Amino acid sequence: MMKDIAGMQIPTYDDVVAAHARIAPHIHRTPVLTSRMLNDLTGAELFFKCENFQKAGAFKARGASNAVFGLSDAGAANGVATHSSGNHGSCLSFAAGRRGIPCTVVMPRTAPQAKKDAVRGYGARVVECEPSTSSREAVFAEVVAETGAEFVHPYNDPRVIAGQGTCARELIDEVEGLDAVIAPIGGGGMVSGTCLTLSALAPSMKIYAAEPEQADDAMRSFRAGHIIADDAPETVADGLKVPLKELTWHFVKTYVTDILTASDPEIVEAMKLIWKRMKIVMEPSSAVPLATILKNPETFRGKRVGVIVTGGNVDLDRLPWMTR
Amino acid sequence: MMKDIAGMQIPTYDDVVAAHARIAPHIHRTPVLTSRMLNDLTGAELFFKCENFQKAGAFKARGASNAVFGLSDAGAANGVATHSSGNHGSCLSFAAGRRGIPCTVVMPRTAPQAKKDAVRGYGARVVECEPSTSSREAVFAEVVAETGAEFVHPYNDPRVIAGQGTCARELIDEVEGLDAVIAPIGGGGMVSGTCLTLSALAPSMKIYAAEPEQADDAMRSFRAGHIIADDAPETVADGLKVPLKELTWHFVKTYVTDILTASDPEIVEAMKLIWKRMKIVMEPSSAVPLATILKNPETFRGKRVGVIVTGGNVDLDRLPWMTR
Numbered sequence: 001m002m003k004d005i006a007g008m009q010i011p012t013y014d015d016v017v018a019a020h021a022r023i024a025p026h027i028h029r030t031p032v033l034t035s036r037m038l039n040d041l042t043g044a045e046l047f048f049k050c051e052n053f054q055k056a057g058a059f060k061a062r063g064a065s066n067a068v069f070g071l072s073d074a075g076a077a078n079g080v081a082t083h084s085s086g087n088h089g090s091c092l093s094f095a096a097g098r099r100g101i102p103c104t105v106v107m108p109r110t111a112p113q114a115k116k117d118a119v120r121g122y123g124a125r126v127v128e129c130e131p132s133t134s135s136r137e138a139v140f141a142e143v144v145a146e147t148g149a150e151f152v153h154p155y156n157d158p159r160v161i162a163g164q165g166t167c168a169r170e171l172i173d174e175v176e177g178l179d180a181v182i183a184p185i186g187g188g189g190m191v192s193g194t195c196l197t198l199s200a201l202a203p204s205m206k207i208y209a210a211e212p213e214q215a216d217d218a219m220r221s222f223r224a225g226h227i228i229a230d231d232a233p234e235t236v237a238d239g240l241k242v243p244l245k246e247l248t249w250h251f252v253k254t255y256v257t258d259i260l261t262a263s264d265p266e267i268v269e270a271m272k273l274i275w276k277r278m279k280i281v282m283e284p285s286s287a288v289p290l291a292t293i294l295k296n297p298e299t300f301r302g303k304r305v306g307v308i309v310t311g312g313n314v315d316l317d318r319l320p321w322m323t324r
Numbered sequence: 325m326m327k328d329i330a331g332m333q334i335p336t337y338d339d340v341v342a343a344h345a346r347i348a349p350h351i352h353r354t355p356v357l358t359s360r361m362l363n364d365l366t367g368a369e370l371f372f373k374c375e376n377f378q379k380a381g382a383f384k385a386r387g388a389s390n391a392v393f394g395l396s397d398a399g400a401a402n403g404v405a406t407h408s409s410g411n412h413g414s415c416l417s418f419a420a421g422r423r424g425i426p427c428t429v430v431m432p433r434t435a436p437q438a439k440k441d442a443v444r445g446y447g448a449r450v451v452e453c454e455p456s457t458s459s460r461e462a463v464f465a466e467v468v469a470e471t472g473a474e475f476v477h478p479y480n481d482p483r484v485i486a487g488q489g490t491c492a493r494e495l496i497d498e499v500e501g502l503d504a505v506i507a508p509i510g511g512g513g514m515v516s517g518t519c520l521t522l523s524a525l526a527p528s529m530k531i532y533a534a535e536p537e538q539a540d541d542a543m544r545s546f547r548a549g550h551i552i553a554d555d556a557p558e559t560v561a562d563g564l565k566v567p568l569k570e571l572t573w574h575f576v577k578t579y580v581t582d583i584l585t586a587s588d589p590e591i592v593e594a595m596k597l598i599w600k601r602m603k604i605v606m607e608p609s610s611a612v613p614l615a616t617i618l619k620n621p622e623t624f625r626g627k628r629v630g631v632i633v634t635g636g637n638v639d640l641d642r643l644p645w646m647t648r
Contacts, residue, residue: 031355052603114600272640276438279376279636281603312603316596322646 002158008247013200015162016169016193023065023163026098027055030167032174032306037277042293043301047178049171052282052312056094056118058087059167059190059310060154066163067152068095076101081149083107083129083140085186086115086239087311088154093124104149106140108132112238114315132232133243155189156245164193171306172202180300182289183308185209185218185259186240188248190310195255206257208299210289212237212267218244219259222252236264236320239285239311260299262291268320270294274309283314326482332571337524339486340493340517347389347487350422351379354491356498356630361601366617367625371502373495376606376636380418380442382411383491383514383634384478390487391476392419400425405473407431407453407464409510410439410563411635412478417448428473430464432456436562438639456556457567479513480569488517495630496526504624506613507632509533509542509583510564512572514634519579530581532623534613536561536591542568543583546576560588560644563609563635584623586615592644594618598633607638 003010033048051059068080079102082092089105096103103124107116108131119126129139144151153160167190172178181198183190191209198205211218215233221244229243244252252259262270271287274280286309293300293307327334357372375383392404403426406416413429420427427448431440432455443450453463468475477484491514496502505522507514515533522529535542539557545568553567568576576583586594595611598604610633617624617631 057603275605275640279381279605281599281605316599316643317645319640319643321641 005250008250009158010247010250011158011162011196013196015158016165016197019066019162020166020169022069023062023166026065026069026095027061028053029170030054032171033278033280035278038273038290043297044293045304046293046307047171047175047305048278048307048309049167050280050309051167052280052286052309056091057311057313058091059164059308060088060091061094062166063160063163063189063193064088064091064152065095067157067159068092068099068101070159071150075150078148078150079103080152081105081140081143081147082152082154083136084154085241086111087313090115090118090122090313092152093119093122096124097122102149104143104147106136106143108136112315112318115313118313133229134231154242155187155192156247158247160189161192161196161247161251164190165197167308168194168197169201172198175304175306177304178205178306179303180206180208181306181308182208182210182293184237184240184285184288184310185211186285187242188218188244188252190308191256192248192251194308195251199255207255209252209256209259210292211259211261212240212288213261213263215241216261218252219261221249222256222259225253237267237285237288239283240288260292260296262288262295266291266295272321280312281314282309282312284320286310329574332574333482334571334574335482335486335520337520339482340489340521343390343486344490344493346393347386347490350389350393350419351385352377353494354378356495357602357604359602362597362614367621368617369628370617370631371495371499371629372602372631372633373491374604374633375491376604376610376633380415380446381635381637382415383488383632384412384415385418386490387484387487387513387517388412388415388476389419391481391483392416392423392425394483395474399474402472402474403427404476405429405464405467405471406476406478407460408478409565410435411637414439414442414446414637416476417443417446420448421446426473428467428471430460430467432460436639436642439637442637457553458555478566479511479516480571482571484513485516485520485571485575488514489521491632492518492521493525496522499628499630501628502529502630503627504530504532505630505632506532506534506617508561508564508609508612508634509535510609511566512542512568512576514632515580516572516575518632519575523579531579533576533580533583534616535583535585536564536612537585537587539565540585542576543585545573546580546583549577561591561609561612563607564612584616584620586612586619590615590619596645604636605638606633606636608644610634610636
């Protein structure tokens with residue numbers, strides 16, 4: 001079903017449909033919440049797709065489950081492995097645990113303790129690296145050589161992107177007449193899955209990506225017309241530090257309407273606003289879309305906007321407003 | 325419809341049904357959430373009725389709306405007034421704001437700033453008193469003399485109790501075969517409303533009240549067979565400091581199965597556990613039921629238990645685990 005373009009295996013909407021059937025027994029169909037106060041504040045109608053309530057606390061349970069449960073028994077025999085700044089690691093561990101196969105996750109030693117604990121809690125193994133893309137890739141190569149595990153990349157993988165596309169499929173099934181969808185962008189897995197689904201089901205719907213100013217490589221890539229990658233940017237939105245790769249860049253450059261950015265203080269304010277008004281726990285990365293909506297009111301005013309809340313795995317002892 | 329018993333106007337289940345019809349346009353039908361991890365931990369099946377997602381962030385929007393919208397135009401002309409350690413004040417302000425009548429709330433000067441801000445945010449007036457029952461009642465008498473406002477007591481009021489009873493009505497409509505329901509107890513409004521509904525619809529269902537050890541006057545009253553009131557107890561569960569009154573005592577002594585207590589550290593641990601695992605923001609008072617379930621596993625193991633999450637209004641800058 002996948003299309004081969006310039007040597008890449010590009011997933012199609014049929015892959016999203018197949019993924020949805022495959023992962024349905026393992027994931028939650030998450031709720032869509034609204035807030036009259038946030039609608040009043042933004043002048044838009046916002047529909048929050050709450051993947052913070054997803055299994056393992058993040059949308060990445062979708063893509064990881066699709067990859068793990070799509071493996072043949074032979075392909076699964078040596079287990080799976082990945083590198084991840086957090087949620088993909090725990091979500092792959094969750095999926096591997098459900099299938100009963102081994103899983104190894106290479107994580108920066110600086111990753112939140114809660115995320116390391118989550119990986120180990122699902123029975124997977126953590127191998128630490130330095131907090132840079134280069135170190136992560138080097139350590140990971142050793143792990144794969146040692147275990148023979150199947151590599152499931154956090155986002156540059158057609159199985160993962162097809163899995164993430166199930167989120168937008170549920171959203172537009174639940175909410176009619178959306179004008180736009182906005183999601184955070186790090187490596188671009190969720191945005192790519194969203195593009196894949198919406199380009200098939202609702203091609204006129206606008207797709208926005210929201211990015212921290214302090215890790216704005218996707219926005220600069222989008223403006224420049226080619227991938228720009230930074231090594232080890234620092235932002236409170238710790239899930240969004242990784243760069244685009246070939247496959248996600250394909251979707252971003254082809255389907256994304258615009259990439260908007262917000263500063264770290266704006267992200268923290270938006271996060272507190274959602275906690276306070278919507279009574280949901282979500283991580284800083286998930287607040288970037290609301291921060292950019294508040295910063296660009298003219299873009300969203302009067303529109304019906306789907307907002308993807310990507311995850312809820314935050315260290316409650318190290319909330320960003322505690323240390324400021 | 326109310327029964328007159330020993331000089332008290334006791335609401336009946338018909339009043340709950342009437343309240344539900346009256347307040348339906350103004351409140352949320354809140355979701356019931358479950359957590360496999362918390363079920364595994366307790367050995368029970370827990371069904372969390374999430375009044376933290378209620379209008380104004382607490383179940384008290386139900387009773388306050390029933391009182392406000394049940395007033396005749398003449399009865400509403402001078403507005404409403406109350407004293408409240410927090411949520412009843414903001415919820416009465418919310419209801420008065422929706423009806424467009426004035427509202428005055430007497431609050432302890434030590435009440436969380438977030439709760440004072442909420443009252444003012446709904447357009448009501450805050451009058452401060454000392455943090456004791458005696459001071460609160462004295463200051464309140466002055467307010468009523470000055471305004472002629474209709475007093476809506478936070479819990480010792482049949483209209484309020486009938487309104488709170490709509491919560492258990494929704495819960496047992498949504499979840500079949502519950503063995504028990506557990507709710508926090510302060511003044512006893514939610515517990516009384518729960519008793520009112522369940523004694524009519526499911527008289528064999530057990531009803532537990534959960535109370536902080538450091539404000540355990542309801543438990544001591546229950547054991548002694550008469551109301552015991554403390555002046556100004558201190559606990560992290562700041563919504564549960566007030567004593568029982570005649571009307572709530574009637575329901576507690578007649579229908580409650582048992583009153584269980586938990587220490588402040590146990591309450592904070594249960595609160596963090598819910599935030600971390602269920603990704604919902606709820607206040608310390610709402611964590612008391614889970615704390616007592618964890619402390620009394622033999623009482624709940626194997627049972628289907630409705631857990632009323634009473635509210636989500638917490639000061640994010642003063643979370644209880646920040647100051648320890």
